Amino acid sequence: MNEPWYPARAVVDLDAVRGNVRVLRDAAPGAAVMAVVKADAYGHGLLPVARAALAAGATWLGVAQPAEALALRAAGITARTFTWLYAPGAPLAELVSADVDVSVHAPWGVEEVAAAARAAGRPARVHLKVDTGLGRSGVMPDQLPEVVARLVALQGDGLLELVGVWSHLAFADEPDHPTVRGQADVFDRAVEVAERAGAHLEVRHLANSAATLTTQHVHHELVRPGLAVYGLSPVPQLGGPDAFGLRPAMTLEARLATVKAVPAGQGVSYGHAFRTPRDTVLGDVPLGYGDGIPRHASGSQDVPGAPILVGNGPSARMLHVTGRVCMDQFMVDLGPDATERAGDTVVLFGDGATGAPTAQDWADACGTISYEITTRLGARVPRVHLHAEENPA
Known part of the structure; x- marks a missing residue:
């Protein structure tokens, strides 16, 4: 980091x-x-x-x-x-x-x-x-x-x-x-x-x-x-980034802060908008609306929240924000057979060509536009810039 x-x-x-x-x-x-x-x-x-x-x-x-x-x-x-x-x-x-x-x-x-x-x-x-x-x-x-x-x-x-x-x-x-x-x-x-x-x-x-x-x-x-x-499409109804030869530049990722087993019926996050339907494992993702994560990305019992990618390679799974987004964190239902541990990385959005959710996916889940998803990202989230060697003054 x-x-x-x-x-x-x-x-x-x-x-x-x-x-x-x-x-x-x-x-x-x-x-x-x-x-x-x-x-x-x-x-x-x-x-x-x-x-x-x-x-x-x-x-x-x-x-x-x-x-x-x-x-x-x-x-x-x-x-x-x-x-x-x-x-x-x-x-x-x-x-x-x-x-x-x-x-x-x-x-x-x-x-x-x-x-x-x-x-x-x-x-x-x-x-x-x-x-x-x-x-x-x-x-x-x-x-x-x-x-x-x-x-x-x-x-x-x-x-x-x-x-x-x-x-x-x-x-x-x-x-x-x-x-x-x-x-x-x-x-x-x-x-x-x-x-x-x-x-x-x-x-x-x-x-x-x-x-x-x-x-x-x-x-x-x-x-x-x-x-x-x-690298984001300004006309998503006409095509995503790949339709125009663009490549998303930003990948937002976080490390699981806690991973724990909970029983069926466990209320998740403020207001218990989601209760676990079975014994399961919950992960705590340490990003929230204080970091610019939209509260509208929250999930409920009936409507899944914004997508996140858990895991790497063939075993990677597309899951969703579970319950309400908090100021500094949100939860994800990892399922009863989860093998993730605290410290493992999850991707909120990035390049769809790699299998990650996209900023447009998050925009669709939140009822907004991809511009807002990246621009609202808070200053306390570090930016790591790759391949800066060609940059002129």
Whole structure:
């Protein structure tokens, strides 16, 4: 186990990350790839994943929060980096000084970026976020002429460079949904507004993982894959990772803390949502919702919980979370003939090609998406990174 010692770990295969980035490059051959490493690289580890993605040919890194961009720079990573989510008063001057591209996603952001450029003594590189239909952040189309005019004027003053226009699709995971074409049309009109006003755009970017893999007409000069970098399918209804040549990078495993025989009728965990139907053996897995394991992964008498793999090789068994997930642990009914011992390893999720449950299996069991399963994994679970030798600064 990694230091500090903990009875569980997330093993992240950086070879898988590199392979996935190469797949994404091939899927969008006319575009540069921005590997999105926000939220601690979807729980996989910001710096190791960023370096692995760059080694495989990504030329941009994308993060939501300014602190994430500054952490990349503090680690000596100099690749083109874009950050997009901040409220008034954010440390934009630090970002500009650190050569980080920033988004303007609301009219108030224009003057804040200009003030940051003055404080930094250098022009800011700006990407204008347009709300093309997601209803989240972004300048509304009717606000565009005024906002663009101000950005171009500030560019003329040498305070900023309007280098990009970008947006986000609401239904990218349903490639045939009519909103995909509709948002693309709104986006194209926004680009025309910017160019007619005098912007000389370096990049347009609209495609996330799903659109990178399935919707070529929105690739433009830059694609922004996130989930697929980590080997998970952004369109599970169309196919799992193997359907797109992806390989899951994270395996979450733990060591059994206790293994003990109990009688029939034994209540298991809080509320006794499960009672043993026969004499059996229970195992205690030392991961819980304090580690980011969803409480919705719990099992009851009638509904099995999320799947886990117990054992190795031909003798490995797919079992399920038994009873309610606790803050630090959950139980598994190992069956009356169990041979496991305390200290044996169980796999919660990993690469389905190895026989392990997947993050998608856990998402299905919990009524959520695979993004949440990996991203919510707590900081106290050690990350062990394999095959880091190719990583550049």
